[in-house]
């Protein structure tokens with residue numbers, strides 16, 4: 001924002017000279033060129049000066065930009081009806097995950113008319129080779145982790161640990177599949193349930 005030129009005393013002590021740097025007139029940050037200093041403290045979207053407290057963007061410009069990115073993501077995804085998806089979903093409306101479309105609907109997270117399907121990753125994986133590498137970093141050269149006391153027991157215990165935690169699930173939004181929720185969806189089912 002409005003670059004200001006920097007000057008310094010000449011090395012010979014006579015007068016001043018311009019330094020080949022420029023300072024931002026707002027935040028005082030020093031840039032290599034006047035052009036960079038002019039760009040400082042301007043919105044990355046509209047290039048207009050930022051308000052005090054804004055970081056990189058005007059909040060409204062950033063919101064608009066994110067909305068455009070989201071609209072494009074939705075457009076590029078394969079649309080399916082709610083009946084075709086029973087798994088977990090992600091709602092971009094409130095950045096929340098739900099067990100199924102119904103739960104998202106109940107929470108008002110489908111008001112935008114869509115949610116994304118989620119992929120499910122089950123279990124916890126610990127690789128013995130990774131552990132060996134970690135241990136061998138602490139051993140003398142040529143020494144193998146598999147010769148350490150209790151290596152076999154550790155391997156067995158880890159195997160059991162993974163089996164016992166195989167129920168754990170992690171959901172990730174799958175932005176390639178969007179569940180399009182027709183207007184009025186959800187109410188029908190609710191009515192049916194009441195009858």
Ligand SMILES: [Zn+2]
Pocket residue numbers: 001024025026027028029040041
């Ligand atoms: Zn600045």
Ligand SMILES: [Zn+2]
Pocket residue numbers: 043044045046047048057058061
């Ligand atoms: Zn802006």
